[in-house]
Amino acid sequence: MASRRIRVEWIARMIVLVLVLGLSSMAFASRWLNRSRGIDVHARMPESGGWSPDVLNVDVGEPLILRMISDDVVHGFAVGQSSQPPIDVMPGKVAEVSLTFDNPGTYTFYCTRWCGPNHWRMRGTIEVNGALEIPGTTDPPLYLTLGIDLDSPHEVPVDLVRRPSAKRSAALDFDIPEDYLTRDYYLSHSPYEAWRDLRNESSISQFTDGDIWDLVAWLWASNTTSEAISTGEELYAQNCAACHGETGNGNGVFARLVEDDTPADSSSPDFGHEIVAPTDFTDPPQMMGAAPALLHGKILRGGMGTGMPSWGQIFTKDQIWAIVDYLWTFQFQMEVKP
Amino acid sequence: MVRYNLIQIPVIRTLLTNRWPQLIIRAFALGGFLLAILAGFVGTPVGSRNFAIIIVWIAWWALLIMVAVPLFGRGWCNICPIPMPGEWLQNGSVLRPLENKTGRGLKLRWPNKFRNIWLQNVAFTAIALFSIVILTQPHITGMVLLALILFAVAISFIFERRTFCRYLCPVGGFIGLYSQVSPIEVRVRDTSVCTDHKDKTCFTGNEDGFGCPWGIFPGGMVKNTNCGTCMECLRTCPYDNIAVNLRPPGTDLLQQRGRKLDEAFKAFIMLGSAVVYSVVLIGPWGALKSAAFAVGSFAWWGYAMSFLAFVYVLLPGIFYLAVRYISQNAPGKRKPLRMFTEYAYALVPLGLAAWIAFSLSFVFTNVSYLWPVLSDPFSWGWNLFGAANSSWTPYFSKYIPAVQVVILIVGLFWSITVIQRISGESTLSEHKPWRPWPVIAFSAFVTSGLLWLLVG
Numbered sequence: 001m002a003s004r005r006i007r008v009e010w011i012a013r014m015i016v017l018v019l020v021l022g023l024s025s026m027a028f029a030s031r032w033l034n035r036s037r038g039i040d041v042h043a044r045m046p047e048s049g050g051w052s053p054d055v056l057n058v059d060v061g062e063p064l065i066l067r068m069i070s071d072d073v074v075h076g077f078a079v080g081q082s083s084q085p086p087i088d089v090m091p092g093k094v095a096e097v098s099l100t101f102d103n104p105g106t107y108t109f110y111c112t113r114w115c116g117p118n119h120w121r122m123r124g125t126i127e128v129n130g131a132l133e134i135p136g137t138t139d140p141p142l143y144l145t146l147g148i149d150l151d152s153p154h155e156v157p158v159d160l161v162r163r164p165s166a167k168r169s170a171a172l173d174f175d176i177p178e179d180y181l182t183r184d185y186y187l188s189h190s191p192y193e194a195w196r197d198l199r200n201e202s203s204i205s206q207f208t209d210g211d212i213w214d215l216v217a218w219l220w221a222s223n224t225t226s227e228a229i230s231t232g233e234e235l236y237a238q239n240c241a242a243c244h245g246e247t248g249n250g251n252g253v254f255a256r257l258v259e260d261d262t263p264a265d266s267s268s269p270d271f272g273h274e275i276v277a278p279t280d281f282t283d284p285p286q287m288m289g290a291a292p293a294l295l296h297g298k299i300l301r302g303g304m305g306t307g308m309p310s311w312g313q314i315f316t317k318d319q320i321w322a323i324v325d326y327l328w329t330f331q332f333q334m335e336v337k338p
Numbered sequence: 339m340v341r342y343n344l345i346q347i348p349v350i351r352t353l354l355t356n357r358w359p360q361l362i363i364r365a366f367a368l369g370g371f372l373l374a375i376l377a378g379f380v381g382t383p384v385g386s387r388n389f390a391i392i393i394v395w396i397a398w399w400a401l402l403i404m405v406a407v408p409l410f411g412r413g414w415c416n417i418c419p420i421p422m423p424g425e426w427l428q429n430g431s432v433l434r435p436l437e438n439k440t441g442r443g444l445k446l447r448w449p450n451k452f453r454n455i456w457l458q459n460v461a462f463t464a465i466a467l468f469s470i471v472i473l474t475q476p477h478i479t480g481m482v483l484l485a486l487i488l489f490a491v492a493i494s495f496i497f498e499r500r501t502f503c504r505y506l507c508p509v510g511g512f513i514g515l516y517s518q519v520s521p522i523e524v525r526v527r528d529t530s531v532c533t534d535h536k537d538k539t540c541f542t543g544n545e546d547g548f549g550c551p552w553g554i555f556p557g558g559m560v561k562n563t564n565c566g567t568c569m570e571c572l573r574t575c576p577y578d579n580i581a582v583n584l585r586p587p588g589t590d591l592l593q594q595r596g597r598k599l600d601e602a603f604k605a606f607i608m609l610g611s612a613v614v615y616s617v618v619l620i621g622p623w624g625a626l627k628s629a630a631f632a633v634g635s636f637a638w639w640g641y642a643m644s645f646l647a648f649v650y651v652l653l654p655g656i657f658y659l660a661v662r663y664i665s666q667n668a669p670g671k672r673k674p675l676r677m678f679t680e681y682a683y684a685l686v687p688l689g690l691a692a693w694i695a696f697s698l699s700f701v702f703t704n705v706s707y708l709w710p711v712l713s714d715p716f717s718w719g720w721n722l723f724g725a726a727n728s729s730w731t732p733y734f735s736k737y738i739p740a741v742q743v744v745i746l747i748v749g750l751f752w753s754i755t756v757i758q759r760i761s762g763e764s765t766l767s768e769h770k771p772w773r774p775w776p777v778i779a780f781s782a783f784v785t786s787g788l789l790w791l792l793v794g
Contacts, residue, residue: 002437012358012433016365023369024376026715037719067719071383092387093710093727094719 038065038096043075043089043111046118051109053124060130064099076112079126080314086112101128108313114242117257120309141312143297146188150297151304156192156289162210164191164217165333172211174204176219186223187296191216191331192288221334223292224325228318229334232326235319239311248281248330276306281330288331295324343527343581345572354569354582357433360416368419371483373715378480382717386730388476389715392707394483395473400701402513403693408587411517415510415566420487421503424494425551435548445498448505454600458511459607463649465508466611467642470618470630500551504564515604516690517562518590518683523583524556524565524572531579532557540571540580547573556580561590563601591683591756594763599675602682603654609685609784610649612692616791620699653784657682660776664761668773671764680764681777684756688781691749692788695742699792703732739793746792750785754778 042052048071058064068077070091078086079099089095101107111122143150179185180194189197194216198204204212237246245252255278281287299320302310311320328334344350353359370393377389385391406414426432430441465472465482472478486508493502503510526532532540532555540556543549547570550556554564556571572580617623618630618641629637661681662674672680709725720726734741761774772778 005434005436009431009433009436012361012431016361016368016432019362019365020369020372023366024372026373040718069382069717069719092382092384092717094714094717096719 038067038098041066041068043068043070043077043115043122044072045116046121047116048072050122051111051124055124056109056126058099058101058126058128060101060104060128062100064101064126066097066099068095068097069093073115074113075115075122078110078112080108080110081316082107088113099126101126104128104130106313110314112238114253117254119242119254120307141297141300142187142293143300146291146293148188148291148294148297150294150301154190154289154294155285156190158192158284158288160210160213160284163333164210164213164331166214166218166221167333167335169211169214169218172207172215174207174215176215177201180219181222183223186219187293188291190289190291190294191220193291194219195288217332217334220328220332224328224334226335228322228325229329231319232322232324233329235315235323236326239314240323243278243307244281245278248327250278250280250283252278276303278308281327284331287327292324295327296320299323341581341583341585343583344522345580345582350582355573357573360569361433363417364419364422367417368422371419371487375480375483375487377715378476378478378483380716381476383476384717385474385476386704386707387711387714387717388479389711390476390479390483391473392704392711394479396701396704397708400697400705402509403690403697404701407513407516408519408690408694410522410567411520411562412513412565412567413520413522415503415513416568418503420490420507421494421500423487424491424502425500427491428494428499429548435543435545437545443495443497446496448497448501452505454598455505455511455514455604456600457506458508459600459604461506461508462511462604463607463611463646466614467645468633469615470627471633474631499549499553500566503566504552511604512608514563515601515608515686517565518686519588519690520562521585521587522567523562523585523589524567524569525559525581525583526556527579527581529557531577535577539574539576543570544574544576547571549574560593560595563590563596588687588752588756591686592759594680597680597683599679602679603650605682605685605689606654606657607649609689609692610653611645612689612696613784613787613791614645614648616692616696616699616788620696621791654678654682657685657777657780660780663776664774668770677764680760681757681774684753684760684777685781687752687756688746688749688785691745691752692784695745695749695788695792698738698742698745702734702738704730705733706731742792743789746785746788750781753781757781 039053039056041056044050044052056064056066066077068087068089070089070093073091075089076086077089077095077097078084084097084099087095087097105128107126107128109124109126111119113119115122176198180197185194195209195212198212198215199209207215236244241252242254243252244250245255279286298308299315300310300312302308302312315323345354374390374393377393378391381388381390402414428441428443428445430436430439468478472482489506490502493506494500532538535557537544538555538557539549541549541554550571551568552564552566556565556575559565569582572582618626625637626641629635629641632638658674658678661678665672665674665677706728707730709723709728713723713726713728714720757774757777758771761771762769
């Protein structure tokens, strides 16, 4: 009788042990099983650590399987200069993505959702190892070729009485000289420089200042397409509007969180790390003094200590130009070309 | 009073006397509890997707306050995993008593001066002060659950029986208080049989079962408060003298024996906490939520002190003034402090109704978080039941306010009935139903406040 009781007790103990350990060990079993199914990448707001891990390694041609999960808010994942569509990384949910790279190099992945004030800092790199199939060369950025100093002030004394309009310029009886119509002229001159040059043309001395600005608007409109503006608008809304504002006035949701918009003194420990108020693209003195190459360079390189991130690793050359084209729409009415 | 002994039904008798169903459920509960602790530590920090947060604070809480306590009293205590490892070590077995096996531990007697629920009152309010953080942060929930089980095991090593459950468990105190409304009770059929029984095996145990883990002699039991419904007495009674009765709900509230000040204060703590939670969690005051969340900050200290003052001083204070008014204007047989304790028991139905109404406001709104959490307990990409990607869907939101109103009104009228009955117990003059109007007004005022907070 007693030995039977002890036997039953041992059976009961085993059942308890199996149930208790079985249920609780699910945690370790799932982690172990998941290990072979890719790399877990955790997304957190940059203030809490950003991507983890933020450096990934893979060989050329090998699939890189990522199992992404957000530990706080909604994030997005995209690889810079890639045609891979962005995917959402939802809190507590696993989003799986498989990437294969044809060329070696360092790729940047980044968050595509406005996750917090430091959203733009949320980046990581993918090191793709292997030999280049076709060795290529990289052209230096245009602003360097043209010798433009991105950090020197470029405000100009402009006081517009009306918004320059490409459409209105069609009514003016004037053929713009060929020199102004080259791509090089457009890229290397600010609208103010173009206006000043046109103002000095004796043949149109009868035109008002506003008429000349309309001609500049036409010049700028003739250097873009509606498709490029549309692409730029989309990219701007996704990536720039958080700080620069949807209307371009520099008052985006994150800009409102920037308390001090004064750059720190060079002797200050904060120098180079402070966040200054984003540029107001609707402000004529700011924009009319900037050449397209300068805006392109700012986007490519970043603001260097202003809080403006570098987008060179994220956008393709064409995408950056599309954004530059779109930025001019905050100054010019460019919809109708003559 | 009408009673129906459920033990007469063979299936119920078998289910309650056989040890295996209870053991299997307890083992599942313990496994789930450990899983919740692990999920708290290694699962996603996103509260709405974490197994620990959803299973404990939505699923378990909903079942406890809306089903287990109102219907089965301490039914949860029967299968609660927290004291299990300690009790098994104490007993030296997991199933039934073994011959010559006394288990481990010092088995000391709990000090007399702490044989009340004051420590449980303190433990509940201590946790309540941090609850906004505990309810939302998985790792904090994990730490609290781990601390509870380790503490319970430690107490089992030092003290006899289920000392932790009866005198220390933060939730045990209110489960006991509210178990008085339950329509189920464990009682003896004939007290004279117990009186004549020399061995008192229900208390000391025998080969069929352990002595009452809760340290109660069933022969003297008149209320559910301290009965853990573990069914050991049902197994150890050689005379088949234990009944599991179906009875009119709330019978214990009219039982004059065993009314104590510590339990009276528990009624205020629970009613007051339901009000504070409704203000902080349901109310529109963001600054209050932030203060309750910012543990250690100046604002949090303000919140904590206000919380304590409200449940320990303000509510009981106003209630005492109401009772003193009754005592001065219509003298009864008892002193105001004694009357304060007695009338406080009338707040039990209202308090339980307040907690059910408060819980309704978030349980059905958030229970859909349970499906993905069950499918993917650690947010590691599992999809066990195909619901890992199901989205948040609030259920019955159109009907919840109406149900809350009904529950609160039922709670109020039930409380008023108990107030009038308690008033009738002590009056020297002719019993007048509205004699205790200040206490009735107090209950109505609290109910109005809750209605405004939850539905208004």
